[in-house]
Amino acid sequence: xxxxxxxxxxxxxxxxxxxxxxxxxxxxxxxxxxxxxxxxxxxxxxxxxxxxxxxxxxxxxxxxxxxxxxxxxxxxxxxxxxxxxxxxxxxxxxxxxxxxxxxxxxxxxxxxxxxxxxxxxxxxxxxxxxxxxxxxxxxxxxxxxxxxxxxxxxxxxxxxxxxxxxxxxxxxxxxxxxxxxxxxxxxxxxxxxxxxxxxxxxxxxxxxxxxxxxxxxxxxxxxxxxxxxxxxxxxxxxxxxxxxxxxxxxxxxxxxxxxxxxxxxxxxxxxxxxxxxxxxxxxxxxxxxxxxxxxxxxxxxxxxxxxxxxxxxxxxxxxxxxxxxxxxxxxxxxxxxxx
Amino acid sequence: xxxxxxxxxxxxxxxxxxxxxxxxxxxxxxxxxxxxxxxxxxxxxxxxxxxxxxxxxxxxxxxxxxxxxxxxxxxxxxxxxxxxxxxxxxxxxxxxxxxxxxxxxxxxxxxxxxxxxxxxxxxxxxxxxxxxxxxxxxxxxxxxxxxxxxxxxxxxxxxxxxxxxxxxxxxxxxxxxxxxxxxxxxxxxxxxxxxxxxxxxxxxxxxxxxxxxxxxxxxxxxxxxxxxxxxxxxxxxxxxxxxxxxxxxxxxxxxxxxxxxxxxxxxxxxxxxxxxxxxxxxxxxxxxxxxxxxxxxxxxxxxxxxxxxxxxxxxxxxxxxxxxxxxxxxxxxxxxxxx
DNA sequence: TTTAAACACACAAACGTTTGCGCAATTTTA
DNA sequence: TAAAATTGCGCAAACGTTTGTGTGTTTAAA
Numbered sequence: 001x002x003x004x005x006x007x008x009x010x011x012x013x014x015x016x017x018x019x020x021x022x023x024x025x026x027x028x029x030x031x032x033x034x035x036x037x038x039x040x041x042x043x044x045x046x047x048x049x050x051x052x053x054x055x056x057x058x059x060x061x062x063x064x065x066x067x068x069x070x071x072x073x074x075x076x077x078x079x080x081x082x083x084x085x086x087x088x089x090x091x092x093x094x095x096x097x098x099x100x101x102x103x104x105x106x107x108x109x110x111x112x113x114x115x116x117x118x119x120x121x122x123x124x125x126x127x128x129x130x131x132x133x134x135x136x137x138x139x140x141x142x143x144x145x146x147x148x149x150x151x152x153x154x155x156x157x158x159x160x161x162x163x164x165x166x167x168x169x170x171x172x173x174x175x176x177x178x179x180x181x182x183x184x185x186x187x188x189x190x191x192x193x194x195x196x197x198x199x200x201x202x203x204x205x206x207x208x209x210x211x212x213x214x215x216x217x218x219x220x221x222x223x224x225x226x227x228x229x230x231x232x233x234x235x236x237x238x239x240x241x242x243x244x245x246x247x248x249x250x251x252x253x254x255x256x257x258x259x260x261x262x263x264x265x266x267x268x269x270x271x272x273x274x275x276x277x278x279x280x281x282x283x284x285x286x287x288x289x290x291x292x293x294x295x296x297x298x299x300x301x302x303x304x305x306x307x308x309x310x311x312x313x314x315x316x317x318x319x320x321x322x323x324x325x326x327x328x329x330x331x332x333x334x335x336x337x338x339x
Numbered sequence: 340x341x342x343x344x345x346x347x348x349x350x351x352x353x354x355x356x357x358x359x360x361x362x363x364x365x366x367x368x369x370x371x372x373x374x375x376x377x378x379x380x381x382x383x384x385x386x387x388x389x390x391x392x393x394x395x396x397x398x399x400x401x402x403x404x405x406x407x408x409x410x411x412x413x414x415x416x417x418x419x420x421x422x423x424x425x426x427x428x429x430x431x432x433x434x435x436x437x438x439x440x441x442x443x444x445x446x447x448x449x450x451x452x453x454x455x456x457x458x459x460x461x462x463x464x465x466x467x468x469x470x471x472x473x474x475x476x477x478x479x480x481x482x483x484x485x486x487x488x489x490x491x492x493x494x495x496x497x498x499x500x501x502x503x504x505x506x507x508x509x510x511x512x513x514x515x516x517x518x519x520x521x522x523x524x525x526x527x528x529x530x531x532x533x534x535x536x537x538x539x540x541x542x543x544x545x546x547x548x549x550x551x552x553x554x555x556x557x558x559x560x561x562x563x564x565x566x567x568x569x570x571x572x573x574x575x576x577x578x579x580x581x582x583x584x585x586x587x588x589x590x591x592x593x594x595x596x597x598x599x600x601x602x603x604x605x606x607x608x609x610x611x612x613x614x615x616x617x618x619x620x621x622x623x624x625x626x627x628x629x630x631x632x633x634x635x636x637x638x639x640x641x642x643x644x645x646x647x648x649x650x651x652x653x654x655x656x657x658x659x660x661x662x663x664x665x666x667x668x669x670x671x672x673x674x675x676x677x678x
Numbered sequence: 679t680t681t682a683a684a685c686a687c688a689c690a691a692a693c694g695t696t697t698g699c700g701c702a703a704t705t706t707t708a
Numbered sequence: 709t710a711a712a713a714t715t716g717c718g719c720a721a722a723c724g725t726t727t728g729t730g731t732g733t734t735t736a737a738a
Contacts, residue, residue, distance in 0.1 A: 005458075058694080058695075086437070119393055346725085393724075397694065
């Protein structure tokens with residue numbers, strides 16, 4: 001019953017040959033005779049031999065494991081993203097060690113410790129919406145293990161990241177509304193800690209400038225993505241002296257909450273008040289009240305890109321240890337109209 | 340720049356003491372003097388020393404890692420589940436190695452190989468909807484690494500699993516409809532490979548028996564969960580000689596597809612035709628057409644239970660290697676009425 | 679003062695691999 | 709036929725830990 005997992009030592013003993021020969025035989029090393037080679041391979045097969053990755057990792061100082069830290073898989077954005085990551089990671093021979101921060105900084109730090117203990121070769125991380133201090137990232141830098149930031153990127157220089165072009169996405173969203181003759185457009189933006197929040201704002205501003213319209217900063221409110229803060233922001237917009245006919249929200253969840261609140265206030269959503277948001281949830285077409293358009297950010301593709309980037313960093317690392325080069329990928333977003 | 344990660348050997352050298360002393364000092368071993376102990380710990384702190392889990396795992400023949408294989412994180416059921424798993428796993432000091440099978444058997448097998456290579460201490464798996472052969476699970480059994488099946492469990496004896504009481508959930512669902520005077524109830528069931536499919540059927544039968552009503556097998560159709568097959572099943576039900584006034588579907592996604600199809604056929608969903616389903620997606624209240632009730636399966640809780648079970652197995656393993664005991668947990672489901 | 683504990687530490691083996699080097703036996707070349 | 713090259717394999721070190729056993733001091737008991 002309690003058979004131990006077979007080792008190459010075991011195989012060596014049974015075949016009366018040395019461990020090194022077994023090792024080489026299993027790797028098809030040219031200096032091993034065909035006869036012993038097949039002998040070894042057959043026995044290995046028979047015993048269900050599977051190399052011990054721990055031993056290999058120790059010896060090679062490489063674990064073929066990448067860490068992935070995301071805020072939470074419950075958001076479809078992130079679950080798609082991790083699928084993209086996993087796909088290319090596995091293709092390249094890496095396994096993913098996963099962790100969810102649940103937007104808790106302490107948890108984020110703790111996860112990073114675990115990842116370090118487990119000697120992940122690299123890390124992909126989408127930071128907490130509250131992360132303001134970045135020392136825990138410095139640790140990784142010092143330890144010389146590459147980090148790719150993903151979607152939610154910190155306000156640091158000298159980092160690798162892949163993100164979505166929120167600015168242009170926002171411009172598309174605003175322009176779409178402007179074409180629809182909307183002149184008073186509210187915005188429920190995200191937490192100020194996120195660069196994506198700033199980008200939304202900038203996009204709004206630039207879109208207005210491009211159309212030679214004046215940007216009214218009193219029309220944009222920040223929220224922390226909680227239902228309550230969304231309600232509050234919505235309320236403020238609804239009672240604004242310039243009553244908006246359309247609102248751009250940080251993402252679809254925010255939009256849903258805002259629409260809920262507006263409906264309660266007897267506002268006829270999608271008639272008197274339009275919403276445009278981000279993420280473009282797959283569920284959108286099935287919703288009762290839905291944003292009229294949503295900025296698609298291609299999370300799966302972003303995940304793939306991030307993983308590709310990391311793998312590349314992992315390979316370049318061997319040659320140039322002193323490189324100060326940093327990869328930055330910004331993928332395009334598109335406005336998807338749901339009519 | 341390219342500083343190597345510090346090791347206890349490094350610490351030992353700098354302090355001119357032996358490796359073993361450093362190791363024990365870091366573990367607060369009583370046989371180390373207070374002076375050296377603090378000396379070591381301070382230096383370790385200063386160097387950002389983090390023990391190399393690979394070396395530890397090799398030495399202890401234990402990785403403190405558990406594998407989790409799920410069909411796909413895009414379904415909120417599974418993303419909740421993995422959150423539950425991760426929560427207790429982390430609490431107990433384990434890290435999770437994650438993989439998605441995407442309902443592909445080959446991928447499932449491949450993932451299990453990877454997990455074996457990485458010497459996970461245990462495995463939690465929710466099998467593919469197509470998995471019919473079970474040899475790859477035998478490997479794990481032989482290797483003596485515990486497996487906990489989760490939600491989608493194979494039709495095997497001598498396994499550990501946690502699942503949801505689908506039978507009673509179904510009975511609740513059917514009873515609810517019967518109370519609403521529905522007498523012709525259709526069922527769009529899942530793939531026959533899943534036990535959960537059989538349980539739904541049995542639940543239907545038993546609920547009818549309990550109410551002294553005749554069960555009509557011609558009212559239940561199987562589908563493979565794809566949109567097309569759902570449409571087909573719906574079509575068959577709609578053209579059934581006994582036209583159903585309510586349909587129980589395998590899960591909310593199936594319900595959504597079925598409702599979509601029915602709507603296209605000019606059926607007034609939720610008036611002429613009611614739906615009841617399973618999973619109880621968080622999005623449900625926001626949908627345009629939604630099942631009138633859905634069986635909540637508490638995926639997060641199930642995940643927690645599964646992880647707890649695995650951890651327990653991991654601990655018992657030390658003492659009784661020959662135990663043939665198997666844990667089975669069946670958690671209750673509830674019918675949530677959405678009115 | 680002698681003897682026995684108690685203390686604080688060092689040595690070395692082991693976990694399962696990979697890999698540079700060495701060495702004998704065989705084959706090829708001169 | 710002798711020298712050189714090739715073939716096929718073994719030895720041993722190394723990766724970073726943990727831990728059983730040994731050993732030299734100091735302290736306490738007799």
